Amino acid sequence: xxxxxxxxxxxxxxxxxxxxxxxxxxxxxxxxxxxxxxxxxxxxxxxxxxxxxxxxxxxxxxxxxxxxxxxxxxxxxxxxxxxxxxxxxxxxxxxxxxxxxxxxxxxxxxxxxxxxx
Amino acid sequence: xxxxxxxxxxxxxxxxxxxxxxxxxxxxxxxxxxxxxxxxxxxxxxxxxxxxxxxxxxxxxxxxxxxxxxxxxxxxxxxxxxxxxxxxxxxxxxxxxxxxxxxxxxxxxx
Numbered sequence: 486x487x488x489x490x491x492x493x494x495x496x497x498x499x500x501x502x503x504x505x506x507x508x509x510x511x512x513x514x515x516x517x518x519x520x521x522x523x524x525x526x527x528x529x530x531x532x533x534x535x536x537x538x539x540x541x542x543x544x545x546x547x548x549x550x551x552x553x554x555x556x557x558x559x560x561x562x563x564x565x566x567x568x569x570x571x572x573x574x575x576x577x578x579x580x581x582x583x584x585x586x587x588x589x590x591x592x593x594x595x596x597x598x599x600x601x602x
Numbered sequence: 603x604x605x606x607x608x609x610x611x612x613x614x615x616x617x618x619x620x621x622x623x624x625x626x627x628x629x630x631x632x633x634x635x636x637x638x639x640x641x642x643x644x645x646x647x648x649x650x651x652x653x654x655x656x657x658x659x660x661x662x663x664x665x666x667x668x669x670x671x672x673x674x675x676x677x678x679x680x681x682x683x684x685x686x687x688x689x690x691x692x693x694x695x696x697x698x699x700x701x702x703x704x705x706x707x708x709x710x711x712x
Contacts, residue, residue, distance in 0.1 A: 522699070587636040
């Protein structure tokens, strides 16, 4: 079964750092495009970042220079390193596999990041 | 990159058909055949319903269909059922390795 499980969310003070993990099963992360998408409380979905199979990375302007997407092939896990966190980064963060045509499928269950003092 | 525009809410009675629009620009929806649609129930992760404008993944009911005209994509739900009550989001590849979601539509089954 293809599955994604996120972890690492929590309460963090403004300016702090946090690393999210997304453990994959049923497929290999390194051979797929992998995304992070977030959803602020009561708000819509926002694309955050993508890691292409060849290793290229891209980011939304809102997180560029602060967030870093990466993977560990030996652990079949995707990561999102988040630095210089701000209150408006508060959201549920989802990882998702790209199905090959810029669609997101499947999604993980999400992990909540709360940035507050 | 601005979010794609969706109506905030759409409603219908059981058995009816409803259509949700998703308006973008000639830089995203209008140029790429890469619009996807997602269903999200409260507290749950989104679920893929349509990809490549009009293709339906295995396991998704054929009551869900997608289409596109110019820079506006549409999701139609036929034979509306109570379990279709959820939030729906469109998404499009926007070029330059960017992706943009719609503003979201709340579907209410009356």
